[in-house]
Amino acid sequence: MALHLVVLIKVVPDGKEVFVDPVTFTLNRSMATNIINPADENALEAALQIKDKMDAKITVMTMAPPFAEPFLMECMSRGADEAVLISDRAVAGSDTYPTSLTVAAAIRKMGDVDIVFAGEKTSDSSTGHVGPGVAEFIGAELASYSRKVTYEDGYVIAERELENGVEEVRIPTPAVVTILTDSNDPRRATLRKKIDAMKKGIITWSLADINIPADWVGLRSSPTVVKKMLPFPRKDRKAEKIEKDKIPELIDNLVKAGVIKLEAE
């Protein structure tokens, strides 16, 4: 039987275009265009790489307003088989707790899920909660901080990147893995898959579809309180313009400072 892989994505404002308002200390996103959270693109790619090798079905899922649809389409255009949008007015203002709960309910509804992939964190709030939260709610094993994932006979083998080294874990399915940003090279959409995606369309579920009462979600059921935001003080970088003939000298200095190492060929 085909493996069922679920990839969780979030649409976020492009971090390059978001800044903290120096007066109100709130995030100003008004100038930013939306993108797929970068780590989620890596999560999708990790799932696609498993699908490249064996019979698997990939479902991408996000809990968001309908503006997320084109981004789900983009995931299908890269190779996901179906896309689910959990959209309901009641979820507005939800933090990571009701979000994990809702997403977990949707996964339970699917019934046959083997591996859930999520980005390790989102670029807009960086909590890293949702992947582990979902694992908890569906009662699955978790491999966080993963940079490479393979599947073998009912087990997920994940390379986890830790502060002082790399750890390889082998956990039984159903499992949740959270994938690090930049851990792989996301593939591009193809025309064939784009056409298929447009023909298939997106599956939309409301809270009622996944049996979640409206008062379990939303702002009032979210324990997080953002008290204050502070701009990160910008460090002035040391910049120096170097003429061509000074390059050998520069290399010497970088070697001396321990920034780079020269290896004999």
Next chain:
Amino acid sequence: MSEFDAIVVGGGPAGSSAAMRLASAGHNVLLVEKADPPGSKNVSGGVLWGNDLEAVIPDWQKTAPVERYVKAKGVGFLTKESNIGLEFRSGLFDKNRAGHMVLRAKLDQWLVKKAKDMGAMVATGVTVDRVAFDKGKAIGVEQDGDIITSDCVILAEGANPRVAIDSGLREPLNDKDVAIGVKEVIKLSEKTVNERFNLRDKEGFAGEYVLGFLPDQVEAGGFLYTNKDTISAGVVISMKHLRENDRTYSFDIIEQFLEHPAIAPLVDGGSVEEYSAHMVQEGGIERVPKLYGNGYMIAGDAAGFSFSNGLVLQGMNYAIASGIAAADTFIEAKKGSGVSEESLAGYRKRLLDSYVLKDLYNFRGIDEVTWGRLPHRAMPNALEHIMKGLFIEQGVPKKHLYQLMTEALGESGIRTSEAVLEGYRMLRRM
């Protein structure tokens, strides 16, 4: 059975128009555009001339994202210190709106959306690799190893027609056939634009300039078009000259244009919102490839349909007209004997009957006179000499105009006989 009746490659004015026409005739059409959103890679100084869009969007003059309409058209010869210009500012333009300033990022997105609304399937963010052939007939397009099939492919991929070249449907471009266009969109305010260019409401100014002051042999034309609260300013530089003078860079030339004493006050204080560079086809009729074959047609810039004579640069109108002609040819072929090389021959006929190929034939060889020392050096210098003689009091006896003109020829920097000959050719060709 093919998956689509037609696949259109490229969502510029040519491709969108073709897709709109096909979709509204009930055909199952796929429009593929590599940019996402559409238009984000397209550059155009921005005057859409003519009314070709009417055929696909009857109310476009009211609903399209147009910035202003051409109320005044200017032509100027720039020397180091002067601008000797001519302006046609006319009430005639109010009744007959000949040209509209547009910003491509907005217009292209709008046109693609229209095509979608009319029923075309639109795939953005993917680049078609090649036209797929089977036994000499185009059977669809190839992308990343997959073939998407259709009865007919319309190539509308613009001035850098990689698909047509890679599919062996046209020759690679020569330096001689292309110019490079560089454009900035400069933000001012609506009020400032109105004041500086003497405009009201939706009125706009479109100016074309010969940059006679450039160093070396570099030849370039400049343009300045008013949008609502921005100015599109740019230069078109002959590729041949760019290569021959490898010290001249396109961004350098646009800077020199914008810093010219006659231009600088017009853009003063503005901030650059957008910067882009793009190819312009200049090859003329000699470089128009075979326009159709069994199962395919080529439209717009990809087919070399653009016109520039130094006074106007047009391409969007030809693109729209040819896109519609291609669609109509397909519609007719489907009604009749089906798609074949013979049935698509109607495309060329339609173009010959319209201004698209008529203009290209009538103005063959125009590039030889629009690029050259006469318009780019001799004329600016000579005109400046005449104006100086007429208007700058030097406390010496006045000269007759005839005398000034003969002198001016001497000042022009090219030999009189050459100037006369070139001038004659120029008048003939233009």
